[in-house]
Amino acid sequence: MADELVFYTNPMSRGRIARWMLEEVGQPYRTELLDYGTTMKAPAYLAINPMGKVPAIKHGDTVVTEGAAICAYLADAFPAAGLAPAPTDRKRGDYYRWLFFGAGPVEAAVVNKAMGFEVPEERRRAIGYGSLDAVLDVLERAVAKGPYLLGDTFSAADVYLGSQIGWGMMFGTMEERPGFKDYYARISSRPAALRATEIDDALMPAKPA
Template identity: 75%
Template sequence: MSEELVFYTNPMSRGRIVRWMLEEVGQPYRTEVLDYDKMKAPAYLAINPMGKVPAIAHGDTVVTEAAAICAYLADAFPQAGLAPPPGDRARGPYYRWLFFAAGPVEAAVTNKSMGFEVPEERRRMAGYGCLADVINALETALDGREYLAGDRFSAADLYVGAQMAWGLQFGTIEKRPAFEAYAARLINRPAAVRAREIDDALMAAPEAVSA
């Protein structure tokens, strides 16, 4: 695809996950940095009616939600090798853990951060059950594996690793040796380092726009 790739973000948001993905993809993109008080403006609501970042526009295609953006970019630019090819059995765990992080992990960690715990008698009503089950499932996924889907890094690792690194840093995910080793290995990838440097520079000089 040759259409312009535009990235809508704020350096203090989940957009940092998508920045990392864009740096892994290696395609040219233009960044639109939005202040939080501008995200409900009509111009941006036309991009994302939720008035939240991140979002991307790839030509006429708009994608929101960080996990969906990662999955889209992996398929739109297969030469980057960030998703198992169609028909590969590794596609199963790739989807499984990518969306496990977007669903149960995100919900469980957010609830913990807000001081909410699902009552034991109602856990069947919650998609994630309880935080302990989510954390144990993540540890099982990493048992004896370097990557979550096959033998190479994928967008699933990027998304899970970003969530895990954030949770370990701020105490919303329990520190376990498997988690710390996995997160440390991933966040030291060259693309992850570049992405952090770009967003950290934007935080220091918010008026700047990187391309």
């Protein structure tokens, strides 16, 4: 019997990234829906993720947290989905590069902007991402090579970094550059992405009448 795959999430969270990845993988999984401040901070879930944040997955006895790590783990755990280059493939380097670029410079630069923090120009050498403009310029060049970050091959890096681009443009923390819009339109129209969005949208709390 295959190990059970459990997904811990909230539809108003980065769990949407992991949901998309799970739908791309195409393996059965069970969803545990958590609420902020209550079940997400309860002892049962803190035993899974002591940070009390989502997303997280449990695959058999293996627990994985952090969006990029979840995407990378699932791609390797289910290689038949073809979402990561083989370890011997030279594209593996680019794959790692863009996954960690998303988890590092992009995440830090975008969150700092959202919080109203701007690194003084004279201090940019001390910050890993330098400036948001520099990060976006690098990202724009990467997606322009297309159709995907690894050329003709869609991967978990597109799920993770593409989700960040989509959210960034939606919430105004990233410029709506033409290259970003074209790239996100291309990847977000994938059947797995559409299924994931439909599932999470249905789990959103009802709006007051």
